[in-house]
Amino acid sequence: MRSLLILNGPNLNMLGTRQPEIYGHTTLSDVEAMCRAHGEKIGVSVTCAQSNHEGELVTLIQQSRGTHDGIVFNAGAYTHTSVALRDAISAAEAKVVELHVSNVHARETFRHYSHIAPVAVGVIAGFGTAGYVLAMDALLTFLETARRE
Numbered sequence: 001m002r003s004l005l006i007l008n009g010p011n012l013n014m015l016g017t018r019q020p021e022i023y024g025h026t027t028l029s030d031v032e033a034m035c036r037a038h039g040e041k042i043g044v045s046v047t048c049a050q051s052n053h054e055g056e057l058v059t060l061i062q063q064s065r066g067t068h069d070g071i072v073f074n075a076g077a078y079t080h081t082s083v084a085l086r087d088a089i090s091a092a093e094a095k096v097v098e099l100h101v102s103n104v105h106a107r108e109t110f111r112h113y114s115h116i117a118p119v120a121v122g123v124i125a126g127f128g129t130a131g132y133v134l135a136m137d138a139l140l141t142f143l144e145t146a147r148r149e
């Protein structure tokens with residue numbers, strides 16, 4: 001059975017109450033429940049984790065070796081700043097989809113650059129919290145296609 005990690009970075013524990021005009025009213029526990037339910041529907045094992053700390057996110061990515069095939073990763077603001085997270089992804093076995101709830105390209109220019117995108121399989125941004133499920137499906141499609149090629 002495929003195994004996916006749904007990994008959320010800084011401030012995403014505040015989803016639902018944080019700037020709802022940008023991020024909506026869905027909470028992180030709603031998102032995690034939605035991902036678990038989707039995993040059950042499509043026959044994929046789902047683990048969820050969140051941290052506000054860059055080093056802890058690095059450790060979680062390192063620990064995905066041998067346990068997860070893919071990571072749906074919303075690195076929050078670290079997307080735009082963290083070489084350490086990029087290096088962790090480069091060294092990981094798991095394939096990563098970068099995820100943003102908001103359309104970062106329609107926002108401030110400092111959100112347009114991602115350290116993670118060049119080492120990710122792809123990026124999903126702007127579809128609200130529904131993007132997490134889209135990212136799970138995208139990762140699975142990628143993993144299945146890569147297996148056949």
Ligand SMILES: O=C1C[C@@](O)(C(=O)O)C[C@@H](O)[C@@H]1O
Binds near residue numbers: 010011074075102111
């Ligand atoms: O914390 C976040 C959330 C975010 O990753 C998003 O999900 O839209 C976008 C980032 O620019 C921001 O720092």
